[in-house]
Amino acid sequence: MKRTAIAIKTGLILGLGALLILASCKSQDTTTAGPDNVSDSARKVQDRVDSLRKTHYLNNDLSIIFLDATSWIMKTQMALTRAEIAGNKKAMVDSLVINSTQGDTLYLTLRRMYEAGAVFATSYTEKDQYRAMREPDSSKLWLQKYFQGNTPTEALTTLQKFQNDATVINKIVRR
Template identity: 80%
Template sequence: MERTANAVKTGLYVCLVALLIMAGCKSQDSQSGAAAGNMSDSARKAQDRLDSLRKTHYLNNDLSIIFLDATSWIMKTQMALTRAEMTGNKKEMVDSLVINSTQGDTLYLTLRRMYEAGAVFAESYSQKDQYRAMREPDSSRLWLQKHFKDNTPKQALKTLEGFQNDVTTINKIVRK
C-alpha cells in the first residue's frame, strides 16, 4: 500500500514538473513572438512525456466509456434537434436545446474528454494540435456558442455529424 502511494506521488510530481516546464516554454514562446500553435522542441518533448504518462493511465474500459458517452450524448442531442426541426427550423430552438441547457453542458464535457484522448493518442503533432484546439474555449457555454450559435436545427445536426465522425476517427487511432 505504501509502495503504491509513493508511486502515485512520484507520478504526480513528474506531471507537475512537466506542466511547469510546458508553462515556462509556452511563456517564452509567447514573449519571443512565436506564432500561435507552434511549440518549441522542449515544450513538445514535455507534452510527449505527459501524453505517454496519460496513455498508461487510460484503461480499455475507460476509453470505451469515453467513446460510448460521446456517441450517446451526440445521439440524444440529435434526437432533440430532429424533433425541433419537425416543429420549425428556428435558430432559437438550438439555443434552448443545446447552448442554454444541461444537455449541452454534458455534450461539451463528453466531447472534451474524447478530444483529450484523441490528443493523447494522436500519431502526429498536427493531429494533437487539431484535437486540443477542439477543446477550446475552456468553458462549456463559450464552446457551445462557438459551435452552435446562430445555427438552425438542420445546421446543428450537421455539426453533430462532424463530431460523430471525430468519435469514429479518434476511436480508430486509440485502438491501433
C-alpha cells in the same frame, strides 16, 4: 506521522512540478502563431505528458469515453430532429443545446474524447487539431462557438462532424 508529512510534501512537490510543466505547455500553445512554431522542448514535454496519460487509460475507460460521446451526440441529435420538425428556428438550438445541461454534458464528453484523440494521435498535426477542438475552455463559450446562430438543421450537421471525429479517434486509439 513524520513519514506521512514527508509523503504529503513529496506529493505536493511532484504535483506542482507536473502543473508547471502543463502550464508551460499550455502557455506555449497559446502564444505561438501555429503548430509549426512550437519549440522542440515544449513538444518533448507534451510527448512525455501524453505518454504518461496513455499508461493511465484503461480499455474500459476508453470504451466509456466513446460510448458517452456517441450517446450524448445521439441524444442531442434526437432533440434537434424534433426541433427541426417543429419549426427549424435558430432560438431552438440556443434553448436545447447552449442554455441547457444537455449541452454542458455534451461539451464535457466531447472534450474527453478530443483529449484522448490528442494523447493517442501519432502526428503533431492531429494532436494540435484535437487539442484545438477543446478550446475555448468553457462549456458555454464552446457551445456558442459551434452552435450559436444555427438552425437545428445546421446544428445536426455540426453533430455529424463530431460523430465522424469520434469514429476516427476511436480508430486511432484502438491501433
